[in-house]
Amino acid sequence: MRISHCLPKTSFSSPIMSSGSASLMWFRKGLRIHDNPALEYASKGAKFVYPVFVVDPHYMEPDPTAFSPGSSRAGLNRIRFLLESLVDLDLSLKKLGSRLLVFKGEPSEILIRCLQEWDVNKLCFEYDTDPYYQALDMKVKDYASTAGIEVFSPVSHTLFNPADIIQKNGGKPPLTYQSFLKLAGQPSWASSPLPVSLSSLPPVGDVGNFEISEVPTVEELGYKGYGQEELSPFRGGESEALKKLRESINDKEWVANFEKPKGDPSAYLTPATTVLSPYLKFGCLSSRYFYQCLTDVYNNVKKHTAPPVSLVGQLLWRDFFYTVAFGTPNFDRMKGNRICKQIPWSNDDELLAAWREARTGYPWIDAIMVQLRKWGWMHHLARHCVACFLTRGDMFVHWEKGRDVFDRLLIDSDWAINNGNWLWLSCSSFFYQYNRIYSPVSFGKKYDPNGNYIRHFLPVLKGMLKLHPLYVFFFGLV
DNA sequence: TGTGCGTTGAAATC
């Protein structure tokens, strides 16, 4: 690791550690060495550390019935990004005298078996607010506590602990960005940075009868016949994340002046090439480390932009959505979701398929959808464009359907952020003006008759043209 | 209960 900056302290106080013991470090997100309080605690005073990752077949293995290459839950691009991240993590662990132990199966069953077979007295993993992990972690924690194993599960995926913000707000999550900012304030770790640089890790203990495999390749998972050139150009892993971060941070002027477009949206082309979101999603890059790097830059320039439009503002948006998602039951559904407007969406699967398969007939929309399918990543404004088109244009398709397509195809798809944005862009929550069901002004009107919306995205779309020859084809149709 | 406001949007106008 070439981390020269100071790294943040975890906001959790560490329990008294035992000595001469073994720890199990369970990786899920947080696929990194830097700013990883769970890994740090696992290695403190431990004789052995077992770094474990469980390949869940539901997430990883081919599902031939899905509409695109991939498993039942994730597209091939994100699966490959994850595998690359794991390979990189394994390499980094090896440099520190350890390695990644890769298992395959239902994660809670595997974890419990590991805890039964190995002489482990500490179980460490990053706290996760997603419902999938809330349920999974409950099972594993329950077993650990009955077995007398200490569990350390710090919040290190986000800048703030969503539970803290919700508590400060009287038990409910704030529903506007501004109120979130007020409640959040400065992160507790921001003023007292702690340099953390793991120089070595305790060795892996005896794995007993377990068969430990290397990180599988996509071919080994059963995906055949997909060449490199057909897939996303973005490589996964912490090393790549830190390299990309450094490239972005080096341009201090750009970092300080980063702002949402106000007349010159072409300024948004630069962040389109940094692509840090997938690394934040898997935790290859710590959002807290990113935050500190940005504050360092801000401290060394005369003036800089501020939330919501600044780069730090973007990290705070991420925390905002994590907080609302954590504090809202059924956040990923319309029904039973108290913050979601109840709308009688159309149920036309053919319209959905046309959108998904880039054959709407609108070249802008289709070009973006091709990029989504091919690269698994697209500019955030482009996402807004196609999401509004699907839910608020003539299609009027349920946001949950569009959400599912993004969730499958985006390499950076993140449960809280993806659902939050679809709620927003479909006028179901956070943003309510001109809801076409309830507003006689806009109801039934054709989507964007003046082309205001598309015009807003034009510079971004033209920028894409430079990036990939495929767009020539689509733009040629205009 | 009223008022302010939002990483707004569409119609009116230049």
Added chain:
DNA sequence: GATTTCAACGCACA
């Protein structure tokens, strides 16, 4: 085609 105007809904806070 580009710019300006103003209508709009529900959260936040008094």
